[in-house]
Amino acid sequence: MNSTTATLAPLFNFLEYSLTTAQTTFDKLPGSAVIQRYVKSSHQNDPGRTLLELILIIFAIRTLLQSRTRADRSGKHFIKFSDKEIDELVDEWIPEPLAQPLSTTEESDLAALPIIAGPNGSKPKLVSTGKPTTNLASFNFTGLAGNEHIKQRAIETLRKYGLGSCGPPGFYGTLDVHMDLENDIADFLGAESAILYSQGFSTISSVIPAFCKRGDIIVADRSVNFALQKGIQISRSTVRWFDHNDLNSLEEVLISVEKERKKRRGPLTRRFIVTEGIFQKDGAMVDLPKLIELKYQYKYRLILDESYSFGTVGRTGRGLTELYNVPASKVDMLLGSCATGLASAGGFCAGSRTVIDHQRINGPSFVFSASMPALLAVAASEGINIFRNTPSIFATLQENVRAARAILDRVDCITIPSHPASPIIHIHVRQQSPAFLVPPPIHSTPTPSRSHYSSILSAKDVPGRDAEYDAEERLLQEVVEEALAQGVLVTRAKRLRGQEMVEPRPSIRLALTTALTKKETEKAVNVLKTVLVKVLGKKR
Amino acid sequence: MDECFSQPVTGVAGRTILLLDRISPDYNHTQLLTGTKTRALNISSYNYLGFAQGRGGCADAVEEAIKRYGVSTLGARLEGGTSDLHMISEALVARFVGMEAALISSMGFATNSTFIPALVGKGCLVISDEFNHASIRFGVRLSGAHVRMFKHNNMENLEAILREAISQGQPKTHRPWKKILLIVEGLYSMEGTLVNLPVIMAFKKKYKFYLFVDEAHSIGALGPHGRGVADYFGIDPRSIDILMGTFTKSFGAAGGYIAGNKQLIDRLRVYGHSGPYAESMTPPVLTQVVASMASIMGVALPSLDGPSSGKSVVLAHGNGNGVGVGDEEYHHPGPAPPSALPTWLTLPPQLASGIEGLTRLRRLAFNSRYLHNGLIKLGFITYGHPASPIVPLLLFNPGKMNMFHRMMKDRQTPIVVVVVAYPATPLVTSRVRFCVSAAHTKEDVDMVLRACDEVGDVLDLKHGLRRGVRWGVDEVIEKAAELGSAGAN
Numbered sequence A: 001m002n003s004t005t006a007t008l009a010p011l012f013n014f015l016e017y018s019l020t021t022a023q024t025t026f027d028k029l030p031g032s033a034v035i036q037r038y039v040k041s042s043h044q045n046d047p048g049r050t051l052l053e054l055i056l057i058i059f060a061i062r063t064l065l066q067s068r069t070r071a072d073r074s075g076k077h078f079i080k081f082s083d084k085e086i087d088e089l090v091d092e093w094i095p096e097p098l099a100q101p102l103s104t105t106e107e108s109d110l111a112a113l114p115i116i117a118g119p120n121g122s123k124p125k126l127v128s129t130g131k132p133t134t135n136l137a138s139f140n141f142t143g144l145a146g147n148e149h150i151k152q153r154a155i156e157t158l159r160k161y162g163l164g165s166c167g168p169p170g171f172y173g174t175l176d177v178h179m180d181l182e183n184d185i186a187d188f189l190g191a192e193s194a195i196l197y198s199q200g201f202s203t204i205s206s207v208i209p210a211f212c213k214r215g216d217i218i219v220a221d222r223s224v225n226f227a228l229q230k231g232i233q234i235s236r237s238t239v240r241w242f243d244h245n246d247l248n249s250l251e252e253v254l255i256s257v258e259k260e261r262k263k264r265r266g267p268l269t270r271r272f273i274v275t276e277g278i279f280q281k282d283g284a285m286v287d288l289p290k291l292i293e294l295k296y297q298y299k300y301r302l303i304l305d306e307s308y309s310f311g312t313v314g315r316t317g318r319g320l321t322e323l324y325n326v327p328a329s330k331v332d333m334l335l336g337s338c339a340t341g342l343a344s345a346g347g348f349c350a351g352s353r354t355v356i357d358h359q360r361i362n363g364p365s366f367v368f369s370a371s372m373p374a375l376l377a378v379a380a381s382e383g384i385n386i387f388r389n390t391p392s393i394f395a396t397l398q399e400n401v402r403a404a405r406a407i408l409d410r411v412d413c414i415t416i417p418s419h420p421a422s423p424i425i426h427i428h429v430r431q432q433s434p435a436f437l438v439p440p441p442i443h444s445t446p447t448p449s450r451s452h453y454s455s456i457l458s459a460k461d462v463p464g465r466d467a468e469y470d471a472e473e474r475l476l477q478e479v480v481e482e483a484l485a486q487g488v489l490v491t492r493a494k495r496l497r498g499q500e501m502v503e504p505r506p507s508i509r510l511a512l513t514t515a516l517t518k519k520e521t522e523k524a525v526n527v528l529k530t531v532l533v534k535v536l537g538k539k540r
Numbered sequence B: 001m002d003e004c005f006s007q008p009v010t011g012v013a014g015r016t017i018l019l020l021d022r023i024s025p026d027y028n029h030t031q032l033l034t035g036t037k038t039r040a041l042n043i044s045s046y047n048y049l050g051f052a053q054g055r056g057g058c059a060d061a062v063e064e065a066i067k068r069y070g071v072s073t074l075g076a077r078l079e080g081g082t083s084d085l086h087m088i089s090e091a092l093v094a095r096f097v098g099m100e101a102a103l104i105s106s107m108g109f110a111t112n113s114t115f116i117p118a119l120v121g122k123g124c125l126v127i128s129d130e131f132n133h134a135s136i137r138f139g140v141r142l143s144g145a146h147v148r149m150f151k152h153n154n155m156e157n158l159e160a161i162l163r164e165a166i167s168q169g170q171p172k173t174h175r176p177w178k179k180i181l182l183i184v185e186g187l188y189s190m191e192g193t194l195v196n197l198p199v200i201m202a203f204k205k206k207y208k209f210y211l212f213v214d215e216a217h218s219i220g221a222l223g224p225h226g227r228g229v230a231d232y233f234g235i236d237p238r239s240i241d242i243l244m245g246t247f248t249k250s251f252g253a254a255g256g257y258i259a260g261n262k263q264l265i266d267r268l269r270v271y272g273h274s275g276p277y278a279e280s281m282t283p284p285v286l287t288q289v290v291a292s293m294a295s296i297m298g299v300a301l302p303s304l305d306g307p308s309s310g311k312s313v314v315l316a317h318g319n320g321n322g323v324g325v326g327d328e329e330y331h332h333p334g335p336a337p338p339s340a341l342p343t344w345l346t347l348p349p350q351l352a353s354g355i356e357g358l359t360r361l362r363r364l365a366f367n368s369r370y371l372h373n374g375l376i377k378l379g380f381i382t383y384g385h386p387a388s389p390i391v392p393l394l395l396f397n398p399g400k401m402n403m404f405h406r407m408m409k410d411r412q413t414p415i416v417v418v419v420v421a422y423p424a425t426p427l428v429t430s431r432v433r434f435c436v437s438a439a440h441t442k443e444d445v446d447m448v449l450r451a452c453d454e455v456g457d458v459l460d461l462k463h464g465l466r467r468g469v470r471w472g473v474d475e476v477i478e479k480a481a482e483l484g485s486a487g488a489n
């Protein structure tokens, strides 16, 4: 025993020595007295706490020191291999090909894609035929495409600014014309402020993660467009879905979220409702006043995508807020597209100054991307000027919408889920009998019955639906090609099959325009009607 | 701090730039425009080849395009927004970068964020450089693929991760990865560093991963023919799987591209998020892309467009860094045949001949090396590769950023610079980032060096060389030719 103590004596000495050295060095550090006092007093109160704090500090240091690029060695699933074994595994590994070839259908659809020769507009020529067509496919709602004044202003801007801005907004990419357009949009909508992004799609997928973070709650319509889906996905927030365009369902979800929170006595988190004005996927329209009411009642912020309602509906094209006479300031983040609404490019978010300034630092695709070319910003500003000076175009657009619907609503073999005022009109093949999909009413009400959108399952989960959608898609593609042969350009609503939250039913998507007269519109829609009857009728 | 950021400007982001003056009545809480303007030397925009221009052959072509096409193509590529100009531009881009096919997207950020998810998914591994751009991280996160990061440009770390990833397989299940995609940038925008492509190509052979190179900053700016890192290192671009790049920098345009083999590109058209949902690139932007690219390539004379022009010519490699052997050498794609341009587009002779393009490439290469080496000789610590037009100068102390910025702007000839700090870079490596351009003259670079020299003394920034071995600024300027030549390092 004694001998062990003796042998260990130098060790003890050393330990004691190092401890005192550590102590004196520690004492020399500024602020050490405070820490000492703190530790002593807290130790007295609760010795366990000191230990806990020590562990916390060690953990924090460990986390700080851990590199993002470290190896995964520590994991319990790690298997140790020798270098030779690794070499063999490397040799054996056969990766899948980078890209699977397209299916023959996909290939033929791609090949059938119309390519427009020269300018696009109401009567574009196609590369394949060289013949002019009547365009019911492209987004030219108010006929701004080809406007000579806009072209002139674009050329002047080109001469003064060149084309590209060569920098993101933070690094000398913010031009006066960008600020002008932002002001124009805010003024036009009656919002406090607006921010311009250089692409419509990326605006939407960027605004959501700028505000919604992990732990926040998003309550969203099941059928929101793909960009919103991606924004929601990347935000990593907790998502609750409500049935498509069903505000009763929304309210149920809002109530259940509140209940859950109370039950768990969770903290108040930031909460958002995400939906669309006119839905990209079917042209349905949200009941904005009701939506606003719910948002206030349950204290949510509203992210409303007006990509298809801004510049198309409302007496002067201000979109849903104008149509329903709701001040734009009641929508917290109002998103719109200068590409679809103003026949230029880019997208915007309008809202309070705080909401907008936040995005200038936190909107990923705003901060990390070059600003929009000056001439496209000016073209968009000119578009707004035209809206201000000739609001009658919106009445004309509605006339064309009504004319088209008057013809299409009487066609038996199709159903139309779109709102009667929507300038985008989706056409479904009428379902014959399958029980799981009740055809929507011909004039769909703003809140369609729950049943016909109630499925939250993707196509793969419903037996036979994939094949059924395939068949419908083929029929509609036939309609598209036949209509084109007869001089009318329409398009199927293209989807990312297999990647969408809810597989949308195949549809043909029309976009009406004031660049065609009522007569021309009727003529083209009649051609489409004949083709629909012929192609779909054949199959029955 | 606000003062250094989001400075509004007007006019062309060229050699100089016109600042809209601001004042702050409340210590930088808000900024008000005064209505006056200040012209400053612009060493900040990504205008590498000087194609940000309101005059000249490219702008003339764009004007013609606006007259003919208007400003928009009115829709997504798959839904009625495809024009003949898209097809022409995509074919030219593919030719420019030396790939079989290319597709164009209306936004550089979206090129990554909407197409990467179509390349990889669950069960795939993405290995990503830790300094990769936000758009790449956005796309990878959406893809659902597993991600591993490796230390910036650190090839040992990369190889260790590759070996571990392949031998361990997927987490928990140990199933082999479906595929592994390595994503790197050609030229890193905050570091000025070049990817170590030769080593990566060797790894690629051994470890069978697919390679995605984001050439946002390197395309047009690097390589004797301006074709990016493959050109610079003398490597066959087709031995790389995916070349991505943007038009916002060297081409003075907007948007981006992805190039690869035709099967891959066709798949991306159908499965990428942009195809059905994002607006297509507008005609003026497409035309700027075509005109600037054709000026760099040169357009073959119609009389020479005979049987021989179809073959690509192997050109001697320009900078002695070549490692390629046999089939994998860089084959210069040669000038664009006139048939590759829209029939209505005619470039003025100095652009069509490719002479001006070549001059710009050389001027950019000179300016890059001259500024980089000049700063080093003055005693500064810089980051990055000497051939890089991005030249970061280290300030270390974030407190000096504001001062540096202001002192450069308050000079008799104001110079505007970009200062970057945390979170874009680690806290202790706050820096100024210069971007040189072919639009800068030697005198412009002289002026930047002089300004840095003075400001650097005041702010005590010269920690790279001891006082005795530093050069004086006059000596640096005198020996510009030596400092700016490729032989200098």
Ligand SMILES: Cc1ncc(COP(=O)(O)O)c(C=O)c1O
Pocket: A368, A369, A370, A371, B107, B108, B109, B110, B112, B133, B135, B185, B189, B214, B216, B217, B246, B247, B248, B254, B255, B256
């Ligand atoms: C590496 C990289 N990729 C992509 C982008 C995005 O390009 P854009 O500005 O054209 O959207 C950038 C731009 O900063 C970049 O540096």
